[in-house]
Amino acid sequence: MRDFRDAKAMAQTLRDSLTSKAIDISHSESLELVSKMLGVADWNTLSAMLQADHRLPGATVKPRTATASYPAIPLRDFVPFPATVFPLIAGRPKTMRALQDAYDRQREVTLAVQKDATLDEPGFDDIHHVGILAQLLDVQHFEDGTLKVLVQGRRRVTIASFVGETGVYQAEVSELGNEPQPEAPDLIRDTVARFTNYAAAHDINLPPIWPPLEKSADPGRVADIIASHIILPTNDKQDLLATFDPVTRLKRIAAAMGAPLLPRSPALDATWRRALDHANARHHRYATLEHLLLALVDDPDASALLHACKADPVAIRTSLLGYVDNELTNLAIDAGGHARPTEAFARVARHAVLLAKEFGWREVSGGDMLLAIFSENLSPAARLLDKQGVTRQNVLDVMQQRA
Numbered sequence: 001m002r003d004f005r006d007a008k009a010m011a012q013t014l015r016d017s018l019t020s021k022a023i024d025i026s027h028s029e030s031l032e033l034v035s036k037m038l039g040v041a042d043w044n045t046l047s048a049m050l051q052a053d054h055r056l057p058g059a060t061v062k063p064r065t066a067t068a069s070y071p072a073i074p075l076r077d078f079v080p081f082p083a084t085v086f087p088l089i090a091g092r093p094k095t096m097r098a099l100q101d102a103y104d105r106q107r108e109v110t111l112a113v114q115k116d117a118t119l120d121e122p123g124f125d126d127i128h129h130v131g132i133l134a135q136l137l138d139v140q141h142f143e144d145g146t147l148k149v150l151v152q153g154r155r156r157v158t159i160a161s162f163v164g165e166t167g168v169y170q171a172e173v174s175e176l177g178n179e180p181q182p183e184a185p186d187l188i189r190d191t192v193a194r195f196t197n198y199a200a201a202h203d204i205n206l207p208p209i210w211p212p213l214e215k216s217a218d219p220g221r222v223a224d225i226i227a228s229h230i231i232l233p234t235n236d237k238q239d240l241l242a243t244f245d246p247v248t249r250l251k252r253i254a255a256a257m258g259a260p261l262l263p264r265s266p267a268l269d270a271t272w273r274r275a276l277d278h279a280n281a282r283h284h285r286y287a288t289l290e291h292l293l294l295a296l297v298d299d300p301d302a303s304a305l306l307h308a309c310k311a312d313p314v315a316i317r318t319s320l321l322g323y324v325d326n327e328l329t330n331l332a333i334d335a336g337g338h339a340r341p342t343e344a345f346a347r348v349a350r351h352a353v354l355l356a357k358e359f360g361w362r363e364v365s366g367g368d369m370l371l372a373i374f375s376e377n378l379s380p381a382a383r384l385l386d387k388q389g390v391t392r393q394n395v396l397d398v399m400q401q402r403a
Helices: 004-020 027-037 043-051 093-104 185-201 219-227 234-241 246-258 266-281 289-296 300-308 313-326 343-359 366-373 380-387 392-402
Strands: 067-075 085-090 108-113 130-141 147-163 170-175
Touching: 067 085, 067 093, 067 147, 085 093, 093 108, 093 130, 093 147, 108 147, 108 170, 108 234, 130 170, 130 234, 185 219, 185 246, 219 234, 219 246, 234 246, 266 289, 266 300, 266 366, 289 313, 289 343, 289 366, 289 380, 300 313, 300 366, 300 392, 313 380, 343 366, 366 380, 366 392
Parallel strands: 067 108
Antiparallel strands: 067 170, 085 147, 108 130, 130 147, 147 170
16 A cells, blocks of 8 residues: 555545445445454544555655645645644635645645745745645545645655646755664653643644554654644744754743743633533533524624624624524534534634733633634634625724724
């Protein structure tokens, strides 16, 4: 087996075979079955193992070169790390062509972080020169022409050139040498314990990984996985990506988790509980961004922003009620229980903390949460706001006037 696409082909063959015998299973179920057939717990673990070159019997690995050219993707307000899996949304033509080309040709892609997120056509001087090589695991096309891709971070690179004159961004990169991994068992143990508490306090759900963080002997891997989840400004995360020494990187991450974070305002605490109540009242397993926005309509800070943007809160509430009552029935469970925020909900909450810091607030408010929703620009919540004429720039302009 060469890569995850071979596993996907096996899953499709299995599904077709069962269908011919009048046994109908979903594509995701067939992926899980193939994983178990190969002795791996689940599809996410199998995919990560294949992408990280943890070879199954018979696997082959392409030789690596020190310098090479790859399709390249400029990223706004997001720093990727090796050893992690994450989604990307692409809407710029050059970005979409580069992603599609890399996926079709089963090639890796260079991910580079923009220094200025507002630039639509960044050049070499507009990006940070330490990025990563990544493998595309899946590509989804949306009706509005954008792409959503699932990406596996692989390894750090230094970017020597970054050009887009041909209609697709290309980067010439140099890979870092394979240095022996230093041993730091005490630092790993202490940092993982600190991250466990940090994640619980900030509603961070770490997906299953193999090997688990607490059993990893690689300080660089532990540092990168934790760095991808903690709450830090983009420039601070880029500094971590550019910190090549793994022990130094892990020490800096441990220190960052000890820094105090802004608390939620009392009003936002009430709004947070109200969002969960909206989900619980409908027996929903998860609280989504739509539950959150429904609660924000009655948040004093967020409501003031909506009024300043000349939005109609009644119309927003009516649309949201229709959505959560009719479009989220798949989240309902018979036994009830307590709803948990989705990962998108949690990402918005973490982004709101960064926004509040940038504005110089002493606490995170509902206004910060409202603005942060636009970071999930393909969510129904963000699209509903857009239909009401409420844009990220509208909200940002009002907040800057009040800062």
